[in-house]
Amino acid sequence: MSEALLRLAGVHTHIGQYHILQGVDLTVPKGGLTVLLGRNGAGKTTTLRTIMGLWHASRGSVSFDGQDITRRATPDISCAGIAYVPENMGIFSDLTVRENLVLAARRGEPERARLDWIFGFFPALKKFWNQAAGTLSGGQKQMLAIARAIVEPRKLLLVDEPTKGLAPAIVQSLINAFRELKSTETTILLVEQNFNFVRSLGDSVAVMDDGRIVYSGPMAELAEDRHLQQRLLGLSLDAHQQRLP
Amino acid sequence: MSTTVQTIPAAEAPLPKLPADYKPLLLVPALALLALPLIGDFPAWVTLTVAGLAMGMMIFLMASGLTLVFGLMDVLNFGHGAFVAVGAFTATFVLLPMQNWLQVDSVVMNLAALGLAILLAMVVTGCLGWIFERVIIMPVYGQHLKQILITMGGLIVAEQLIHVVWGPDQIPLPLPASFRGAIILGEAAVEKYRLIAVAVGLAVFIAMSLVLNRTKIGLxxxxxxxxxxxxxxLxxxxxxxxxxxxxxxxxxxGLGGVMWGLYKEVLTAAMGSEIMVPVFIVIIIGGLGSVGGCFIGALLVALMANYTGFLVPKVALASNILLMVAILLWRPQGLYPVAKR
Known part of the structure; x- marks a missing residue:
């Protein structure tokens, strides 16, 4: 196992009166793609939001690249090298595709070479470059959300359920994009319910239930063990498996 | 990553352009043209239209900041009128002692005194805004009911402080000599100050549009x-x-307050709270958080008030409410709705 880039130790998160994360221990190794699986309400989104500092852990610690980021503000966490693609994509509908990407490029204008690299796997973004992002289709918005996160190199990319509600053809283009991203130095933590989407992509996997990590290990191990899948993912496996083209 | 970037092909053809929504822009000329046959007298129509545009620009100055605060911070600032009144009264610190500069028929001297007054008013209201945000609004972020109550309280306190500092009486604020009178265009008389208000409003709108659309801060x-x-x-x-x-x-x-005070030629402590009704109508019509919508909304509200005030004075007070209803029936989120997450 390679060196840990992100480590959550005994993280508890409360949202109002609700105790969502109940001692999450999660290690994301540097490089490759780690998948966080779990049924609805297991705490996957809360885990990502806690890492980003959008909700703060009430107990436990989050360390990234050797630094404690538990109490840091969201902009500081972002500047430390973590990019976030939320479940609702968080694109700025009133801004154009170009403006969305310009905003995400903190160093100034996005590099044209980098943009062309992104257009290589998301060509729709080039076609609708000056179009208001709100007019894009769901799949195109997801492409923009991911493009915005990678418009500059980041150490860690957090992506929350990118395939939710998308057509199989779009899902395939996302698979291609993640494969391309995996070839870079970016580490990816991907929250997903669609096991077929992530089984060929993931290097390691963690499964959440009731606010805790109930399994973590290599993806190959989980992908090969049908009984383990049934035990860990149960009904959600059948309910959320989406056939790919 | 660097190795991947090096293999990327060179840039291709130019990227496509953004289609724009021009429909709301057409409302202003449409309203003006609709009023022409109803008024029936071209010179009167010109005078009313220029007066409406001038009033609209001043309302825009006062409303533009509020719409951004509304959209960006989700803050219902009912105390915004305090800045209008304080701005106008602060200008008297310059305008009253420099009366001899204002009464000379010299554009340069008039502009110098007025410019200094506007600068002081903007600095003072800007500082007051900073204190207002830190002391009054910061503790109630996300609590709309408390925001309404506390900002209205802030407005009342500001009005009373104006009475303390400047006294309870109205303060006359005559126009600078070179801005008085009217220009005759054919048979229509257009007041010079109204043209100046239009120019100032347009300049601020263009500057705001450039900042919002061409700079990273604006983005x-x-x-x-x-x-x-x-x-x-991010x-x-x-x-x-x-x-x-x-x-x-x-x-x-504060700038809007100075312009409005000179337009009315008299200052009262309640001038800020009195203007807040059209200001709120404007930002609702425009779409909360939209500067472009606020600009068009301000022009529509002011033109409507002027036309109905001339044609059916009894309906004038309700005309803007009817305008708001009509626009919200067409576009329930305002002319240029800002998508909220």
Whole structure:
């Protein structure tokens, strides 16, 4: 196992009166793609939001690249090298595709070479470059959300359920994009319910239930063990498996 | 990553352009043209239209900051009128002692005195805005009912402080000599000050549009209006942006207050609260958080008030409410709705 880039130790998160994360221990190794699986309400989104500092852990610690980021503000966490693609994509509908990407490029204008690299796997973004992002289709918005996160190199990319509600053809283009991203130095933590989407992509996997990590290990191990899948993912496996083209 | 980037092919053809929504822009000329046959007298129509445009520009100055504060910070600031009144009264610190500069028929001397007064008013209202945000609004972020109560309280306190500092009486504020009178265009008389108000309003609108559309700060403001959390997740400190926008909005209200005070030629402590009704109508018509919508909304509200005031004076008071209803039936989120997360 390679060196840990992100480590959550005994993280508890409360949202109002609700105790969502109940001692999450999660290690994301540097490089490759780690998948966080779990049924609805297991705490996957809360885990990502806690890492980003959008909700703060009430107990436990989050360390990234050797630094404690538990109490840091969201902009500081972002500047430390973590990019976030939320479940609702968080694109700025009133801004154009170009403006969305310009905003995400903190160093100034996005590099044209980098943009062309992104257009290589998301060509729709080039076609609708000056179009208001709100007019894009769901799949195109997801492409923009991911493009915005990678418009500059980041150490860690957090992506929350990118395939939710998308057509199989779009899902395939996302698979291609993640494969391309995996070839870079970016580490990816991907929250997903669609096991077929992530089984060929993931290097390691963690499964959440009731606010805790109930399994973590290599993806190959989980992908090969049908009984383990049934035990860990149960009904959600059948309910959320989406056939790919 | 670097190895991947090096294999990327060179840039290709230019990228496509953005289609724009021009429909709301057509409302202003449509309203003006609709009023022409109803008024029936071309010179009167010209005078009313220019008066409406001037009034609209001044309302825009006062409303533009508020709409951004509304959109960006989700703050219902009913105390915005305080900045209008304080701005106008602060200008008297310059305008009253410099009366001899204002009464000379010299554009340069008049503009110098007025410019100094506007600068002082904007600095004072900007500082007041910063204090207002830190002391009054910051403790009630996210609590709309408390925001309404506490900002209305702030407005009342500000009005009473104006009485303390400047006294309870109205203060006459005559126009500078070179801005008095009218220009005759054919048979229509157009007041010079109204043309100046139109020019100032247009200049501010163009400047704001350039900042919002051509600068990264502007992009951040527009993005923050829509989804502040995501702006933070991209690495920007939106709180600082909030404060900056609040200060700028307060300073613009101060500028609007000076222009409005000179337009009315008399200052009262209640002038800020009195103008807040059309200001709120304007930002609702325009779409909360939209500067472009605010601009068009201000022109529509002012033109409607002028035309109905001339044609059916009894309906004038209700005309803007009817306008708001009509526009919200067409576009329930306002002319240029800002998508919120």
């Amino acid at each position: 951040l403001i527009r993005a923050g209006v829509e989804n502040g959390e995501m702006v933070e997740a 690495g920007y400190r939106i709180r600082r942006l909030f404060v900056g926008v609040f200060v700028a909005g307060s300073a613009l209200a």
